[in-house]
Amino acid sequence: MKVVGITTQQEVYIGSKDRNFRINEFLIIMDTYQGELMGEVVEAKTYNRYIPLNINGDLVDASVLESLRAIGYNIDEDTIYIAKVRLLNEAQYPIQTGSDVRVPEFHEVKDIMIQSSVEKGLVLGVIRNTDQMEEGMDEELKDLLYLFEDDKLKPQKGIPYIFDLKSMHQYPHVGVFGGSGSGKSFGLRVVLEELMRQSIPTIILDPHFEMDFSEPQDYLPEEKKEDFSGRFKCLQVGYHVGVRFEDLTAQDLKNLLDASSPITDAMSNVVDILFKRNDSYQSFHDRLKMLSEAQEEGTQEKLRRRIEEATTNVEKEAWKKRRELYDSYDKTCPYSSVRGIYWRLRKLYYEGVFSNDIHEIEEGLLLGKLIVIQGSTRMLQVFSTYLLNNLYHKRRDFKDAQYKHTTADYFPPFFIVTDEAHNFAPKGYDSPSKSILKEISQEGRKYGVFLILATQRPTLLDETITAQLNTKFIFRTVRASDIQTIKEETDIKEEEARRLPYLKSGDVFVSSATIGRTIYARIRASKTSSPHTLNPFDELFNYNNEKEEKFYKVVADKLPINDSQILSILGEVEREYGESMTIEQFKERMDNLAINKKVEKVSTPFGDMYK
Structure with missing residues (x-):
């Protein structure tokens, strides 16, 4: 493998007659003047004489072809593998064309690939295209996981990807x-x-x-x-x-009410005024309800009349309480806003949020x-x-x-x-x-x-x-x-x-x-399964098959069945099957059994017969 074409401090092209390249694999460029430089394959192509030279694209350009010829490649006869490689760290100078390239060993990439130990990190999978470096890998990094690919379970092949949990403190x-x-x-x-x-x-x-x-x-x-x-x-x-209602602050309550259905500034103001620290759901609910009922009456005169017309002491005290709330809050809490908060509060309650x-x-x-x-x-x-x-x-x-x-x-x-x-x-x-x-x-x-x-x-x-x-x-x-x-x-x-x-x-x-x-x-392959892994069409087919099989077991010992017999056996079939059905529905199910070759349907002078 050799560096070919015009190079920069960041990217080079590499050509080979013997080895194809894989995207994202690592290679080491042995530059005569700058030493060993590591890079990653970002594009890979195969070039041969069957591809017209006028569709070189942006990878196989004239300088690459000239370099390949110069170092002895027969581009008219050979199949040539070409990779675009990006250096992990920018070089001081452009890379020397003709430099040799090799595959790194594990110890050379360990610091790049392994950011945490198995005990302290999250083992999430395998880094793709690193299997050629697996041989020199530390024993504790081998056989950590399985991959599930192409509907098959496969053993680990390559360097594990271990997420560094402790780095989250900084990132x-x-x-x-x-x-x-x-x-x-x-x-x-x-x-x-x-x-x-x-x-x-x-x-x-x-x-x-x-x-x-x-x-x-x-x-x-x-x-x-x-x-x-x-x-x-x-x-x-x-x-x-x-949510334990007694633990709520006014802001907590406003957040909950707003999440249920957006609240206006006026509604927010109602909560600030009416909500008291350590209120229970019932006390806040009653305060809202009684204030809205008082506002529905509309005037002090109507509330006074309600108090006078009360037939019991309990009713009288309740209307007095409503009048007190009306006197205190009517001017600062508009009726529409009070009702809006009351409606949202009850909605949350019935959904079990405060349970x-x-x-x-x-x-x-x-x-x-x-x-x-x-x-x-x-x-x-x-x-x-x-x-x-x-x-x-x-x-x-x-x-x-x-x-x-x-x-x-x-x-x-x-x-x-x-x-x-x-x-x-x-x-x-x-x-x-x-x-x-x-x-x-x-x-x-x-x-x-x-x-x-x-x-x-x-x-x-x-x-x-x-x-x-x-x-x-x-x-x-x-x-x-x-x-x-x-x-x-x-x-x-x-x-x-x-x-x-x-x-x-x-x-x-x-x-x-x-x-x-x-x-x-x-x-990596997960160790647990989701409840939703069953294909919905498999679920449908399984359900229909189970239903059909259950029906068949109920009617099997009653065969043969004529049209004239259906009415007499229908009640017994319904009891055993556990579902009521009409004569037409019974015949439809028998027809399905006939389609699926579980029974035979025969036409007779006296109607259809299933046997």
């Missing part, structure tokens, strides 16, 4: 980008498995109900299976967790568990606004107390993870959860609170937050606007951007501020 937050079917959710699952392995406290907002880690993958060998059941907990908003507290989440984080918060996207937007504010400030208060040498209850550092992140921090308009996520993205590093945000549409994610994601996992992406956003927010090169629409599911570019360059990797 915080992770973005996971990729279109549908790109392996994004699969990759996120692997990251979460590794966080559980390290017992890192983590909160996941799961709008798809798919982050369950109780089922091991069937394809893994028995000795490689791992039980995560004690390391995570799934909690549903409105059932297992909620519980977040104590179980706090306990799980203190034990180093992964807590999965499940619910609809809108419900999670409402609940996460309160939850993340609460937990982030618990951690912040603890760290601030340390700095001030005062005391505060310990609260651990933790991760916040969400799929469909653009729903929680949208670009272009405000949402309650966006403000706390933006605050954490800008200041969380100091307090040990980190984000992992996954989305199919990075263009729709808030730009301030996107800019703070120091590590980005980029799976297959097709939309031009999303690719442009990725190019702007990462160090991904033009050649890699062109490859993004064609990446295999599970292949990923990792753009990391820690490494200072983009790594091409493949995510």
